[in-house]
Amino acid sequence: MNKEMRIFIFPWMVGCFGFLTLYYIIISQQWNIKHLLSYVRWDVLIWVGAVIMLGNYMKTHGSEFEALIKSIGLDPHTFVGMLFISAIGFIASFLMGSSGKFVAIAVLMSQVFGQQYFLWFFAIDFAGYLLSPTHKCVMIGNRYFGTPVSTYYKALGAWGALLISGTNEKSICGGERNTTNNRMELLAVIKALEIIKQPSEIKIYTDSTYVQKGITEWIHVWKRNHWKNSSKKIIKNIDLWQRLDELASTHSIEWLWVKGHAGHDGNEKADQLANQGVDNLFKES
DSSP: OOOEEEEEEEEEEEOOOHHHHHHHHHHHHTTOHHHHHTTSOHHHHHHHHHHHHHHHHHHHTHHHHHHHHHHTTOOTTSHHHHHHHHHHHHHHHHHHOOHHHHHHHHHHHHHHHOGGGHHHHHHHHHHHHHHOTTOHHHHHHHHHHOOOGGGGGSOEEEEEEEEEETTEEEEEEEEEESOOHHHHHHHHHHHHHHHOOSOOEEEEEESOHHHHHIIIIIHHHHHHTTSBOTTSSBOTTHHHHHHHHHHHTTSEEEEEEOOTTSSOHHHHHHHHHHHHHHHHHHHHO
16 A cells, blocks of 8 residues: 655745855854955955045046047037947946946046936946946855856755655755756655655645646646647756656656745745755855
8 A cells, every 4th residue: 555645845046145145254254353354345445545536636627627528529418428428337337347346437427427427327337237247246256255256157046845754754955056946846846756766645745836737737738749838849947847757657646736935834844945955055165
C-alpha cells in the first residue's frame, strides 16, 4: 500500500542586494573603524569638492563663461544646444556608472548652464547611470568583497521544499545563479520528487500557478505539439518540464495550489527553506 506524501514548494528570487550588502558590511567587518572607513568613496568626495569649487568659480566668472559656451554652440536656450549638452551628461554618466558621480555631473551642469535645468539634467544623467554596465550596485561586491562583476549580472534564485510522510519530515533547499523564478519553481518540485524512489500517492502544494497549471493543463498541449507553444516555438524551460513529466509519470499526484504568504503552515516552512537556500548560495560565493 502506497503512503500518501505531501510536498510544499516555495520559490524565492532576489532582485536587490542592498540589504545583504549592508549585512555583510556590519557583520563581516565587526564595526572595525579602519574597515568601515575603507567603505568611504573618497573619489566621490573629491568629485563633490571639485563640483563645489567649480560652481563657485562659475558664479564669479558667470558672464565670461556664458559667452564662451555660447560661442561653441552650447547654448541651453536653443533646442540643439540643450540636446548636445544633455548628450554630454548622459554619456558621462553612462561611462562612469556611479550614483555619486552622476549626481555630481547633474549638479555641475546645472551650475554651468543654469540651476533651472537641474531636474532635467538629473533625469538625463540618472538614465545614463542606470543603463551603465558598471552600475555601482554591481561594483560594491567587486570592490569590497572581491566578487567578479559578471556574477552580479546573473539573477539569483533559490527554492525550498518540505516533504511530509506521516510523522516524518524532510527539508531540502538550494539555489542557482543566472536563473529565473519559473525555473526555481520547477526545480523545487523536481528535487522533491527525485527523493521519492517508489511509486506513491502524493499531494503537492505549491503557490505557483505556473507549475500547477503547467503540469495539469498546458503540458498535454505542449506534448502533442512536440513541446512547442501556440507560437510554434519551443517552450521555455523545456529541460525541466521534460524532467518533471518523467518523474510525475511514476506517481499518482494531486497538484494543489495554495496562496503564498497566507499563513499556510507547510508553505511558510517552504518559504523559510528558500531563504536558507539563498544564505547557502551566498556562503558559497
